[in-house]
Amino acid sequence: MKQLDTELSKQFTLSDYVEQRPELAFVTVEKQQLVPLLTYLRDTKKYTHLVTLTAVDWLEVNQFQLTYLLHNYETHTDIGIRVKLDRDNPVMETIHHLWEQARVYQRELHEMFGIDFPGSPGVEEPMILEGWQGPPVMRRDFDTAKYSLETYDHRKRDTREPEIYMKEKLYPED
Amino acid sequence: MKLKDILSPFYVWKRAFEKPYSINTLTELRPGSPTYRGFHKNDVSKCIGCGSCAEICQNITIDMVPVSETKDGDSGLRPRFDYGLCCWCALCVDICPTGSLTMSNAYTWVEEGLDKDVRETYCFTPGVDEKHWENEELGYHRPDEYELLHLNRLPMPHLPTEERITSFIEMVKGYSREQAVKEADRCIQCGICTATCPAHMNIPAYIKAIREDNIEEGLRIMYETNPLPGVCGRVCTRRCEDVCALSHRGEAISIRWLKRYLSDSVEGEKYNQILASEIKPQNKTVAIIGAGPGGLSAAYYLLKMGYSVEIFEQNKAAGGMLRYGIPEYRLPYDAMDKDINYIVSLGAKLHYNTKVGKDISFDELHARFDSVFISTGLFEASKLAIEGETLPGVLYGLNFLEDVTHGKIPELGKKVLVIGGGNVAMDAARTARRLGADVVVIYRRREIDMPADHEEIEEGYEENIEFHFQAIPMKIEQTADNRLEFIWGNAEMKQLEEGKRPVPVMIEGSRESIIADTIISAVGQSTNYHWMEGEAIANIKFGKWTIEADRWGKSSDPKVFVGGDIFNRVADAISAIADGHRSARAIDSFLQSQTE
Amino acid sequence: MSDKYPPIVNGKSVYDLESGKYLKMWQGPQHPGVTGNMSLELIISGDQIVDCKTHVGYLHRGFEKLMERRRYINCFPIVCRICVPEPDTNEYLFAAAMEDLMGIEVPERAKWLRTLNMELSRLASFLMWIGGQSGAFGHGTVAQWALAHRDFVLDLFEEWTGARIYHMYTTPGGVRGGTPEGWDNHVERVLQGVEKFLTEVNHVMFNNAVFKSRAVGLGIIAPDMIDRFGVVGPVARGSGIVRDTRKDNPYLIYDQLDFNIETETAGDVYARAMVRWKEMHQAISLIRQIIKRMPRTGPLHITLPNVLHLKVPAGETYVRAESTRGEYGYYMVSDGTIYPRKITVRGPSYSHAMALLEHLAVGVNIADTHGLMLSLHTYPPEIER
Structure with a gap:
């Protein structure tokens, strides 16, 4: 895998190479170079299978990480390509022309993270959360537990911490 | 279309003569399998209410509710299950440190005439509320080969026996950082130990600090309730370990050694900086008789509250039984001095070689100081x-x-x-x-x-x-x-x-x-009270062995407080430290009431 | 026929419902022919589909979000619920991803038991599928037999793991217990029943004129579509693609077992059904091999550091396994805290039921949509997680 990284580095600006297992590596690429890199990997390096496309929210550094995971059926190796997006303006080029199913992934990311993929067919249609008005739910600053407690009527919890309860019961004065 | 394809399906006509697969569950209830994860059972005589089940439950199914019957080392709480939320994963059974929680193979519970909120209906406290599956033997129990807890403590390195019996070098070597973090990781943080500790040290909190490698925070937590952690980290009678939730099926957390690790990990010179707090000077003085653990503990908390403290000690060094009773190989003098020096550095004035009743009279102390704390110990x-x-x-x-x-x-x-x-x-x-x-x-x-x-x-x-x-x-x-x-x-x-x-x-x-x-x-x-003579003792009531006092150590003379071995019947260092802390607070409120 | 279809602009069909030429029809989310809770928005002309859109979200429980707010051990009871008929793949992959990040090797015996668990659940999942596939073409009887046999397999799970549907057996660090005494004989009895059933299925379904006339030539997936749509598993193997994660990237103890990759070449519904029928025999053979050869003694589980405050080292990983629908994967990102940063579940149904089905459905008779959908063997919960 290291060899592939070296080879790719000649043409693309890559960083943060991590080899998790002999057959699995991750690498970060510049945003502008992603589509050329994926096309190159698919057409020349036989990474023909788009395994998944997903996003990770790094709220602390105000970034979204997109991970494009590709698989090579001949060498049975995987490479994960990371792209960092500005969280305030998350826009990424679409890859639906490379893989048909990518438009579904992109539609989901648009709905769940608010990442836009201009040109991806139906990217703005709601997929899972039809009628949802709030912020994109998979963003880390959306607190689902808080939302649920505020929105729905739950049974009131009636629990105690042993340590605090024992203090109240056994030695309230100390 | 081939003729075969039309005839072939008739092959299965013979099925018409076979016994059907279906069973009649209306008349014959089908029991769950012997390891079925059905409704919960709890052996309340073993349960200590540590709350690990509630802690590991991913779906807030379990509430800890009070029960009337409790025992030693028992929080008095029991898990109550809400089957509207339970996902039957049985992690609560797996983590249970006492092994009291199990599951039956029963899976039917019919409630008639629902007139209450449905969310409250399928809730019950196993072992307390009677249910028909209570005595069911079958059902899920944690398999023997499978264990979520680390039940064995990390062995403490000791000096080899041959070396031990020829020297007074401390025989327990103490945990390394790696060992301490690993031992601290075993803790489930139930906090039952805190109630048992006479000083109510916040044990789970300082163990957490060790786990997170936050030594300074750990030291601060210890000093909230115990100003002699280096001593207690070596010679404490550690009743906390007797009630440790893990001790029921395995070995208790080495709470004492972890305390020692924290104290040993910080150099004495840094104590002042780490434990710095704002001290508001008070214009009052307190005399402490006896520089044992009780007296030192009272001195520390009084100093932190801003009082001037003078300690009268008959020996030439402080520590009392810690120094003169406990041999060096268990409690080296430098470890003890580290704790004592920090207390002294806060401004305690120590009068060594000064026996009250001989070198200075009790009357004089009583007159000169605003309050007197007696912790002479059992020296006879x-x-x-x-x-x-x-x-x-x-x-x-x-x-x-x-x-x-x-x-x-x-x-x-x-x-x-x-x-x-x-x-x-x-x-x-x-x-x-x-x-x-x-x-x-x-x-x-x-x-x-x-x-x-x-x-x-x-x-x-x-x-x-x-x-x-x-x-x-x-x-x-x-x-x-x-x-x-x-x-x-x-x-x-x-x-x-x-x-x-x-x-x-x-x-x-x-x-x-x-x-x-x-x-x-x-x-x-x-002990004896021959040294207490003069007019000052007029208001003090003596019992058969002791000076009579309330739980705060306050004697019938409002100015005089007692603590340590002469006051509590337990006679160990940690109880004396707890007495000192408790009396310091009582002295504070007494002296505050005097000012007003 | 070509004027039947509305023009496509920007990847979307443009049709005028007012023209009276097209009719919009919904199938699902509550429809006996649709797998699970999803719905198809069909535009039909006559009885032929001219445009299809899949709608999901009826089973959305937000697992990926829930897992970001739970300790690792508390994710363990959740993951199995991502796929109801075959939960064990999820359990294994969640555990495997964690173990990979932590650098843990599970005991040998646990590996065998995990494999056995996955193969048994493969059988249960295929039995569920065969019920649906036959039912979709009007063979209700086969469906009932299939589900009866599936229940016998679930009985085995109940006896072994303590639960029928969500077994929660593969825990991070190993498995939760050994097999009970006498269980092997029960397995053999059930397997013989399933084998007999499969012979009958061969007669009554695969050699049935009705089934053949409907399934042959329906929903053909050409080999060139495989990578373009991300097609995996039996669906790909039905088009002659020789790929199987168990062989290509062996995990657990699959490299010690004796089996071949089963394929068909036609690429239609019939071929995919045939592949699955063969794989059921394969699963039976694998279960027998495992039961015969697996170690009966030795550790089952290694105790992780205290699970109540377990931190997984920072990093990211992807693990995969072959489920009944094909490659199933977990992408796990840890930031070194007690909560996972992100877990993405890659369910094979994701690409099959959305992009691929929408493509394949065009031109199909509405009566055949269910059969087509079932032949892709989709489970909606793994789409919406």
Whole structure:
């Protein structure tokens, strides 16, 4: 895998190479170079299978990480390509022309993270959360537990911490 | 279309003559499999209400609710399950440290006439609310090969026995960072230990600090309730470990060694900086009689509250029984001095070699100071009360240990007998062993009755100390060659009173003897109040052994407070420290009320 | 026929419902022919589909979000619920991803038991599928037999793991217990029943004129579509693609077992059904091999550091396994805290039921949509997680 990284580095600006297992590596690429890199990997390096496309929210550094995971059926190796997006303006080029199913992934990311993929067919249609008005739910600053407690009527919890309860019961004065 | 494809499906017509697969579940209830994860059961006699089940539940199914029946080391809470939320993963059963929580193979619960909120309907406290599956044997139990908890503690490195018996170097080496973090990781943070600790130290919090490698925070947490953590980290009687949730199926967390690790990990010079707090000076003074753990603890908290503190100590150094009772190999002087020096550095004024009643009168203290805290400790050894006790070569454990501390090593000879089964007896025996003698310990009751720390007994065996149990001392005689003959009778244990511990009763006509060079008696300690004279004691009420006081140590004279071994019946360092802390707060509120 | 179809602009069909030429029809989310809770928005002309859109979200429980707010051990009871008929793949992959990040190797015996668990659940999942596939073409009887046999397999799970549907057996660090005494004989009895059933299925379904006439030639997936649509598993193997994660990237103890990759070449519904029928025999053979050869003694589980405050080292990983629908994967990102940063579940149904089905459905008779959908063997919960 290291060899592939070296080879790719000649043409693309890559960083943060991590080899998790002999057959699995991750690498970060510049945003502008992603589509050329994926096309190159698919057409020349036989990474023909788009395994998944997903996003990770790094709220602390105000970034979204997109991970494009590709698989090579001949060498049975995987490479994960990371792209960092500005969280305030998350826009990424679409890859639906490379893989048909990518438009579904992109539609989901648009709905769940608010990442836009201009040109991806139906990217703005709601997929899972039809009628949802709030912020994109998979963003880390959306607190689902808080939302649920505020929105729905739950049974009131009636629990105690042993340590605090024992203090109240056994030695309230100390 | 082939003819075969039309005929082939008729092959299965024979099915019409076979027995159907379906079973009638309306008339015959199908029981769950023997390991089925059905409704919960809880053996409440084993449950300690530690709340681990509620902690691991991913779906807030479990609420901890109070019950009326509790026992020692039991929070008095029991898990209540909400089957509207339960996902039957049984992690609660797997994590249960006592093994009280299991599951039955029952899976039907029919409720009729629903007139209450459905969210409250399928909730119950297993073992408390009666259900038809309560005595069901079958159902999920944690499989033997599968365990979520680390039940065994990390072994503490010790000096090898050969090295131990020839020196007074501290025998317990202490945990390394890696070991401490690993041991701290075992903790489930239930907090049951906190209630049992006399000082109510926030044990889970400082263990968490160790786990997160936040030593300074850990030190601060310890000092909130205990200003002698380096001492307690070595010699605490650690009743917290007796109730540790993990001790029910495995070994308790090494709470004492973890405390020691925290204290050892910070250099003494840094204490001032780490524990710095804003001190508001108060224009009041407090006298403390006795610089043992009780007095030092009171001094620390009073100093932090801004009072001026003077401590009167009859010996030439502070520490009391910690210094003069506990041998160096268990509690090295530099470790103790680290704790004491920090207290002194806060501004405590220590008067060494000053015995109240002789060098300064109690009257004077009472008049000069706004409040007096008495923690003199049990400094008198109890008598054996047998013939020959006054012969030369018969020593008392307390005096013997004190002499060793002072560097006055008595001539013990080759063979030493130690009479008694408490910690002082063990300290005396093991000290004598280190001085080169062969040691025999003689105790009235059985081994399991020994009040000494079981670890010390074990280590005594390792150091080749001999034990004779159920031996009642009769007399001591001097032999012709100036040695001592100790004569005892064998006893049998009899249950004389229901509910009390059995008593040793001498077997008629039994007589055994052993020849030794020195006999050390360590059968108990007491105190006296002869030093308290004068007008100042007029308002103080004395009990049979003690000064009468409320739980805050406040005597009938509002100015005078007591604490430590002379006040609590437990007589260990941590109880004295707790007394000191408690009395410091009582003294504070008394002095505040004086100002107003 | 070509004027039947509306023009496509920007990847979307443009049709005028007012023209009277097209009719919009919904199938699902509550429809006996639709797998699970999803719905198809069909535009039909006559009885032929001219445009299809899949709608999901009826089973959305937000697992990926829930897992970001739970300790690792608390994710363990959740993951199995991502796929109801075959939960064990999820359990294994969640555990495997964690173990990979932590650098843990599970005991040998646990590996065998995990494999056995996955193969048994493969059988249960295929039995569920065969019920649906036959039912979709009107063979209700086969469906009932299939589900009866599936229940016998679930009985085995109940006896072994303590639960029928969500077994929660593969825990991070190993498995939760050994097999009970006498269980092997029960397995053999059930397997013989399933084998007999499969013979009958061969007669009554695969050699049935009705089934053949409907399934042959329906929903053909050409080999060139495989990578373009991300097609995996039996669906790909039905088009002659020789790929199987168990062989290509062996995990657990699959490299010690004796089996071949089963394929068909036609690429239609019939071929995919045939592949699955063969794989059921394969699963039976694998279960027998495992039961015969697996170690009966030895550790089952290694105790992780205290699970109540377990931190997984920072990093990211992807693990995969072959489920009944094809490659199933977990992408796990840890930031070194007690909570996972992100877990993405890659369910094979994701690409099959959305992009691929929408493509394949065009031109199909509405009566055949269910059969087509079932032939892709989709489970909606793994789409919406």
